[in-house]
Amino acid sequence: MPGKPPSKDAPEGNGGSKSARTRERILDAAAHVLSRKGYAGTRLTDVADQAVLQAPAIYYYFPSREDLIEEVMWTGIARMYTHVTDVLSALPADAGPLSRIDAAVAAHLRYELEISDYTTASIRNAGQLPENIRVRYSAEATKYGDIWRKLVADAGSAGLLRSDLDPRAARMMVLGALNWAAEWWNPRRGSLDTVVRTAQSIVRHGLATPQAAEDAKTAAATRQPRADKARLP
């Protein structure tokens, strides 16, 4: 009799026991297939092929197909949350609300486009999940959304946002612009830096008062690129 799923550890690259690494490989494979085939189209045999093992082996690590897919879905956002949070907290304490939004835009975009299987899986399938799977995903999504709610609210309190914007709609438009990037970006057709710069500019000018947008731009020229690469305090 197989023991329970081996202690799931490191959400990071690897490093765990062999068993933990196999589990992670299956999860990655599932994200890969899920992003391309959709919830209903994700076959365990395809996941198994991608992970280089036989379909029934998956049951040693996950109780069912649904559990596997559920974990891919919420894991994707949960990791994004961690990443963006880390980047934001690595910013200098005096970074203004618009600089923080710039940093969040860059962090979201880079993470999304680097770890694109998970992100694309989440983005494309969020609306197609059965209720039971959606619960945990929605919770993580709300948590992540709160980051942005706060980013926008802070800019608003500081009087940096244009008054003709509906905050919720504005926030969702920004997230839409960012999320959609996974659908069209192709490393061969333009550098990631270009995408990030364009996104930051659109978001900054899209949200801020003209005066604030220009101020932030010049301020960012020295501050933001540094902040963007910082990971750990």
Place this chain on the structure above:
Amino acid sequence: MPGKPPSKDAPEGNGGSKSARTRERILDAAAHVLSRKGYAGTRLTDVADQAVLQAPAIYYYFPSREDLIEEVMWTGIARMYTHVTDVLSALPADAGPLSRIDAAVAAHLRYELEISDYTTASIRNAGQLPENIRVRYSAEATKYGDIWRKLVADAGSAGLLRSDLDPRAARMMVLGALNWAAEWWNPRRGSLDTVVRTAQSIVRHGLATPQAAEDAKTAAATRQPRADKARLP
């Protein structure tokens, strides 16, 4: 023996023969299911339920499940193309590039959120289609994209765009912001007008030079709402 699929007519509401209306009902039902269940999850029995008939009846109108889904996919964008084109050509000849973008934003958004089954179906499933189905869809998508390519290019030629933007990335960001609206907009949580206004403002300020953005805003205050509601010349 059944004749060939009855002459497919009116892409509009209805009006055609009874047969044409049944066909349209099936197509609508397929869009409904496709948007919620995804490509692989779209079962003919569900489509049939939604269209209030039995699954095999679908085969009287469509050669196969794939053909049905393919048609939903490309039809969605093709109609969007027609709609946006109509709105743009109804604009006064002296409408500037930014006004035209404003109008396109409104047209895209209103159509998307009103006919949301087709749009959501396209958006969510574009990346999950098998090759053969994707061909026609991609062709229509490119055609529609050309509208926006031109809108942005015209604004650029007129010197109204900020120079720090990559045109392709900027265009895709805008489309992403718009497309994503179908994922979050809820009529009960905010009016469509609010969403449209916010989107127009973000796009205008997101793309244009600060000077041009402000100019366009005041000009639009009289011109654009009228143009927005115009349908036929």
Place this chain on the structure above:
DNA sequence: CCTTCTTTTTAATCTACCTTAAAGATCTAC
């Protein structure tokens, strides 16, 4: 090398769904 625990595989079951076949129902025009 033999035992035990972990991991992976092969073989078999069971269900869901697309599709076809054939028969019914409805409609139209003489």
Place this chain on the structure above:
DNA sequence: GTAGATCTTTAAGGTAGATTAAAAAGAAGG
């Protein structure tokens, strides 16, 4: 009102894919 066309249904067939059972293969330790 009845022949023929149009449309719709009921009744199978066949296949693919999740899951379970049971056996095989590794790995760790003595």
